[in-house]
Amino acid sequence: MQQKDADDAKRRIVMARVGRADDRSRRFDLELWDRVGPEGRFAAAWEMVAETQRMRGGDGEQPRLQRSVLRIERR
Numbered sequence: 001m002q003q004k005d006a007d008d009a010k011r012r013i014v015m016a017r018v019g020r021a022d023d024r025s026r027r028f029d030l031e032l033w034d035r036v037g038p039e040g041r042f043a044a045a046w047e048m049v050a051e052t053q054r055m056r057g058g059d060g061e062q063p064r065l066q067r068s069v070l071r072i073e074r075r
Helices: 002-010 027-055
Strands: none
Touching: none
16 A cells, blocks of 8 residues: 555646636635645655755755754763
């Protein structure tokens, strides 16, 4: 069953919308992301993270989270 889920995540979904430029209906967007599913949404978000890193001069290969360390001692 996991292989089927992985295949579905890799499936390409193509949709098109024809209409006026001032049509601000979100129906198309909601239908698209509903068809893509959770795996597709996660993949799209990760792609945007990598693209942002490349725009900031990184390689886009291994984005890292900011890490901070703080030590509080009680006296």
